[in-house]
Amino acid sequence: xxxxxxxxxxxxxxxxxxxxxxxxxxxxxxxxxxxxxxxxxxxxxxxxxxxxxxxxxxxxxxxxxxxxxxxxxxxxxxxxxxxxxxxxxxxxxxxxxxxxxxxxxxxxxxxxxxxxxxxxxxxxxxxxxxxxxxxxxxxxxxxxxxxxxxxxxxxxxxxxxxxxxxxxxxxxxxxxxxxxxxxxxxxxxxxxxxxxxxxxxxxxxxxxxxxxxxxxxxxxxxxxxxxxxxxxxxxxxxxxxxxxxxxxxxxxxxxxxxxxxxxxxxxxxxxxxxxxxxxxxxxxxxxxxxxxxxxxxxxxxxxxxxxxxxxxxxxxxxxxxxxxxxxxxxxxxxxxxxxxxxxxxxxxxxxxxxxxxxxxxxxxxxxxxxxxxxxxxxxxxxxxxxxxxxxxxxxxxxxxxxxxxxxxxxxxxxxxxxxxxxxxxxxxxxxxxxxxxxxxxxxxxxxxxxxxxxxxxxxxxxxxxxxxxxxxxxxxxxxxxxxxxxxxxxxxxxxxxxxxxxxxxxxxxxxxxxxxxxxxxxxxxxxxxxxxxxxxxxxxxxxxxxxxxxxxxxxxxxxxxxxxxxxxxxxxxxxxxxxxxxxxxxxxxxxxxxxxxxxx
Numbered sequence: 001x002x003x004x005x006x007x008x009x010x011x012x013x014x015x016x017x018x019x020x021x022x023x024x025x026x027x028x029x030x031x032x033x034x035x036x037x038x039x040x041x042x043x044x045x046x047x048x049x050x051x052x053x054x055x056x057x058x059x060x061x062x063x064x065x066x067x068x069x070x071x072x073x074x075x076x077x078x079x080x081x082x083x084x085x086x087x088x089x090x091x092x093x094x095x096x097x098x099x100x101x102x103x104x105x106x107x108x109x110x111x112x113x114x115x116x117x118x119x120x121x122x123x124x125x126x127x128x129x130x131x132x133x134x135x136x137x138x139x140x141x142x143x144x145x146x147x148x149x150x151x152x153x154x155x156x157x158x159x160x161x162x163x164x165x166x167x168x169x170x171x172x173x174x175x176x177x178x179x180x181x182x183x184x185x186x187x188x189x190x191x192x193x194x195x196x197x198x199x200x201x202x203x204x205x206x207x208x209x210x211x212x213x214x215x216x217x218x219x220x221x222x223x224x225x226x227x228x229x230x231x232x233x234x235x236x237x238x239x240x241x242x243x244x245x246x247x248x249x250x251x252x253x254x255x256x257x258x259x260x261x262x263x264x265x266x267x268x269x270x271x272x273x274x275x276x277x278x279x280x281x282x283x284x285x286x287x288x289x290x291x292x293x294x295x296x297x298x299x300x301x302x303x304x305x306x307x308x309x310x311x312x313x314x315x316x317x318x319x320x321x322x323x324x325x326x327x328x329x330x331x332x333x334x335x336x337x338x339x340x341x342x343x344x345x346x347x348x349x350x351x352x353x354x355x356x357x358x359x360x361x362x363x364x365x366x367x368x369x370x371x372x373x374x375x376x377x378x379x380x381x382x383x384x385x386x387x388x389x390x391x392x393x394x395x396x397x398x399x400x401x402x403x404x405x406x407x408x409x410x411x412x413x414x415x416x417x418x419x420x421x422x423x424x425x426x427x428x429x430x431x432x433x434x435x436x437x438x439x440x441x442x443x444x445x446x447x448x449x450x451x452x453x454x455x456x457x458x459x460x461x462x463x464x465x466x467x468x469x470x471x472x473x474x475x476x477x478x479x480x481x482x483x484x485x486x487x488x489x490x491x492x493x494x495x496x497x498x499x500x501x502x503x504x505x506x507x508x509x510x511x512x513x514x515x516x517x518x519x520x521x522x523x524x525x526x527x528x529x530x531x532x533x534x535x536x537x538x539x540x541x542x543x544x545x546x547x548x549x550x551x552x553x554x555x556x557x558x559x560x561x562x563x564x565x566x567x568x569x570x571x572x573x574x575x576x577x578x579x580x581x582x583x584x585x586x587x588x589x590x591x592x593x594x595x596x597x598x599x600x
Contacts, residue, residue, distance in 0.1 A: 046072050046190055048197075055223045057093075058232070060212065069225050070197050072190060077220055077262045078546065080190060080197040083125070085115050086207070090115075093213040093225065095474035102143070113196050118413040127191035130183035132206060137178040137470040141211045148172045149474040149557065150464045151447045151539060154372035164415070164481030165452055166488065168460065171533060174471025174492065178208065180276050185268040185290070199265070200547040215544040219246055219253060220333040228542040228550040234338050252338030258307045258547055266310070266426075266546035267293070267302040279556040280324055280466045283571075285408050293320065307335035310547055315344045320479075323351030324554050325510060326540050331550035337377050357534065361508040364441050364583060370472040371587040376438075378417040379424065380410055384431055386594040388421045390414055393445030393453070393512045400484065412544035414449035418456045422482045422494060434500040434596050437516070440530060440586050443509025447539070447559075455480035459495035461519065462471075464560040466567050473567055500600050501526040504586065505574060515559050517535055517574040522561050527577040529596075530586060537571035 052066040069079040086105045094102045096588050102440040103118040111128035121139035122503040126133050134140050138148050146152075146282060147170040182189065184201065190197040200223075204216035209227075222245050233243035239251070246252055258266075260452030269290040275281070276287075286292050293299030301313040315329040328350075368376060381388045396413030404410040405423045425432045437457070447463075454461035455478050464475040479488040494501060503517045505528055514533040520526035556570040578599065585591055 001031045003461075004447065016586055034438060044073075046192055047074065048072060048190070048192060049074075049076075050422055053218075053221065053223050054245075055225070056242060056581075057225045058111065060245065069200065069218075071196075071222070072536045075261045077259050078146065078265045079200040079218055081200050081203055083108075083196040083198065086203050087115060088199065089165070089203075089225075089562065090211075092208055093208065094211055095160060096213075109536065125189060125196070127196055129510060130181070130189045132180045132182070132186060134178045134180075134470075136174060138175055138467055138472045138474075147474060147476055149176065149467060149472060150476055151463070151465060151557065151559075152451060152476075152478070161332050164419075164492075165455075165480060166486050167476055168479050168488075169477040171475045173473040174348075175467055178470055180272070182272060185272045187265070187268055187272060193524070197270065199546075201266070201544070202268045202272075204268065205277070205543055209541060210277065211535035211545050215542055217246060217334075217544055217548055217550070218546075219548055222252075222438060223248070227546060228330060230341065233331065234418060243338060247334050249341070252335045253334045254340075255335055258305050258333075258335055260305055260312065263303050263305055263310065269546050270302070270314075273543050274553070277323075277541060277543065277553065277556055277560055279541075279554045280571075282321070282468070284322065284324075286321075292317075296321075297422065307333045307547060308340060311336045311340060311356075311549055312344060312547065313476075314549055314551065315348060318551050318553075319348065319351040319354065322553070323353045324538075325353050325534075325536055326538055326550045326554040328551065328554055329549075330542070333545075335548065343546075350400075357508060357510070361441060361443070362505070364506055364586070367583040368441065368587045370584075371589070376587075377408065378411040379421050380431065380589070381424075382589045382593045383597075385434040385589075385596060386421060386425050386432045386437060387436045387438055387589060388417055389419050391441045392443065393447075393449035393494060395428060395446045395448055410541075416447070418453055419481075419482045419484065422456055422492065425499070426491065426497065432499065432556060433600070434502065434593070435505050436502045436529070436592070436596070437493060438504045438586075439513045439516060439533075440504050440506040442513030443510050444513050444536065447512060450512035450516050451478050452482075453479045454478075454516055456482050456492065457494050457501055457520070458523055459490075459493040462562070462564045463515075463519070464567055466558045466560050466569065467556055469556040469559055476564055477590030493596065495525065500596070502529050503527075504597065505530045505533040505576065507531050507534055509573075511540075515572055518561050518570040522563060523572045527575050529578045530576050532575050532579050533573040534575040535571045537569040587599035 001112055020475060048070050050068050050070045052068050054065040055065045077484045091104055101118055105116045107114045112124055112125045112126050112262055114444050117140060123132060123134050123140050142148055142264050148471040161180050169212050200216060200218060206213055214225050215228045231241055233246055239247055274289045292537045298313055301309050304310050311332045318327050318329045340595045376389050394413040396415055399412035400416050402410055403416050411417050411420050425435060451461045451463055460463045464477055466473050480492055481488050482492040503520050503526060514536050517533050521528055538554030539557040541553050560567045560569045
């Protein structure tokens with residue numbers, strides 16, 4: 001069935017679906033330690049008050065914008081947003097990510113509001129049973145110009161001539177419809193007359209975060225749309241202007257006080273978001289996050305009226321329970337103060353996985369510094385072997401404009417390093433027989449750069465993604481234009497040149513530093529040398545809490561490889577074809593070159 005026909009049928013079927021709430025319940029732990037059970041109930045009668053607040057979009061501006069927020073039944077710190085305002089922001093913020101002609105049509109029909117994309121994918125919000133229904137969860141969030149799931153940022157298509165990366169083929173297996181039942185968490189969606197309201201935090205968690213359009217922070221005074229990165233609020237040892245808006249000048253909003261109503265709502269919304277967005281729930285044996293709170297002696301602290309108690313428990317959940325090296329506690333609540341982020345890190349550190357990882361990478365870097373005290377070069381030739389090295393996959397296209405193939409000092413980042421290396425290795429009368437991509441200290445980074453690297457070695461990069469929420473399975477194939485001439489030809493790749501290709505990995509080759517060797521592992525033309533890579537399958541997502549903290553999580557998008565039609569995520573890492581046990585053999589390149597020559 002072609003995609004256009006499928007979308008049309010999806011729209012017709014979705015409009016006919018009758019949404020009903022689940023009969024199950026969601027159990028939480030209260031601040032007093034007793035159980036609280038939230039069930040779907042009949043719609044309440046609401047008294048609604050509103051106020052307009054200053055609004056900031058990813059940066060500080062003296063030119064104030066206003067957003068009208070709404071508050072139910074005298075609860076003055078759990079804000080709601082009207083559905084048309086939400087749709088307007090979703091359109092603007094998603095377009096800013098390069099989604100092209102992204103648009104939404106808002107259709108109100110009794111107790112339901114349907115948001116329909118220009119591609120006919122839709123989300124239906126039911127205000128009677130407090131649920132959100134997606135006929136196709138992935139289709140609702142996909143960019144106009146992209147496949148069903150594509151982790152490459154949308155602007156590549158706009159700037160193909162300079163980016164040198166394009167999608168050439170995809171295979172798509174659509175997921176199943178998704179219903180998210182907020183009522184099971186005691187979260188109310190409110191209809192009053194012809195007006196419809198959902199919690200501001202639900203807007204952030206379910207509509208903004210999965211689209212990669214940022215997160216929302218609200219401190220009772222101002223509304224901030226942001227990326228959820230610490231440097232947006234604190235840089236060069238002081239609060240930024242945006243940080244002063246959020247934390248107050250000199251951190252004066254750090255009262256350590258949270259109302260009971262806000263704490264309870266924030267805990268419920270946190271569980272709602274994590275149950276729907278955390279991609280490793282099954283692997284971590286987490287049935288749901290409400291049950292997880294009951295299973296932890298300290299779980300009730302998420303319901304505290306002290307913000308530092310909440311933030312400490314949130315930090316513990318992320319570092320001690322999730323502990324997956326992608327999930328991280330990023331930013332403390334406005335009521336805890338910006339410095340509480342670092343205080344938690346200093347006192348409690350990271351999780352066991354994080355601490356082991358840091359020990360290993362420090363050990364490797366110490367050993368590398370013995371051989372390269374001035375730093376390892378991006379590109380180096382030792383005898384008949386070329387070495388390409390970078391510790392982070394980065395998007396650095398502006399710097400590539402300055403790249404001089406006769407001057408290695410002009411290399412700046414992944415795209416430049418790969419372009420320079422391919423040009424040198426493929427030069428006329430090149431002595432190079434072996435090529436080693438050294439990812440031994442690579443901690444990950446931008447998927448785009450990883451795809452560019454794979455394509456430069458193999459001629460075509462096949463990247464598979466599974467959505468653990470919807471069950472969708474997609475494989476996208478890409479080509480790289482490594483010399484940025486606007487053509488995708490044999491000059492852009494090391495494949496088919498008779499070279500012996502290797503990838504050097506260690507126990508710290510993580511995330512994209514793990515994805516690349518896993519992709520190579522399934523290709524007969526590249527051998528893995530070193531130690532088993534460190535895993536890290538999920539794309540990093542960012543969510544905020546209603547109390548104003550920010551965490552990174554392993555999202556429901558799992559990077560995978562495909563073998564015999566089956567998807568296998570890359571979390572277990574890639575086993576080496578040739579093992580190295582001594583760390584000095586990673587960086588004594590005279591020894592390593594001789595060893596590789598002996599393998600040929």
